[in-house]
Amino acid sequence: MSVLSILEFPDPRLRTRATPVTVFDAKLGQLVGDLYETMYAANGVGLAATQVNVHQRVLVADMSEDRKQPLALINPEILERNGSQVYQEGCLSFPGLYADVTRALRVKVRARDVDGKELVVEVEGPLAVCIQHEMDHLDGKVFVDYLSPLKRSLLLKRLDKQRKQAATA
Numbered sequence: 001m002s003v004l005s006i007l008e009f010p011d012p013r014l015r016t017r018a019t020p021v022t023v024f025d026a027k028l029g030q031l032v033g034d035l036y037e038t039m040y041a042a043n044g045v046g047l048a049a050t051q052v053n054v055h056q057r058v059l060v061a062d063m064s065e066d067r068k069q070p071l072a073l074i075n076p077e078i079l080e081r082n083g084s085q086v087y088q089e090g091c092l093s094f095p096g097l098y099a100d101v102t103r104a105l106r107v108k109v110r111a112r113d114v115d116g117k118e119l120v121v122e123v124e125g126p127l128a129v130c131i132q133h134e135m136d137h138l139d140g141k142v143f144v145d146y147l148s149p150l151k152r153s154l155l156l157k158r159l160d161k162q163r164k165q166a167a168t169a
């Protein structure tokens, strides 16, 4: 397994719409393994294949404290969504940036596992946020898209400033 490099906003490749996985082979297993390794190495709670420039509908997540509850979803679709919650989100493609986003509180998701077996999971709270956030990446969408234009431009200015500081440090 290897740690892959993560695309950072505003890389236009983050806007790519991923295509469904049709072949469940060793190569897919390798991709899922690399996504886990990359997510854990970056201390993230979720990662979509889009973020490592692989445009297939694959995401991984682990919101557990001990980082031992990995979840991989292939070709995920939301069957049901209920309630709403506001959660402060971050994203490995926007290092150091956080913003409140409103999403469904609970979602029922149908997906395939790495072997191609169908699974249906019902999640709520932070894990539901994470899965909705990662599924957006597969459609070329990022969390700042939900913010008002004013809030978004303030946040992106901050990202720019952080990058300039990092470059001169």
Ligand code: NI
Pocket: 090, 091, 092, 093, 133, 134, 137
């Ligand atoms: Ni993200």
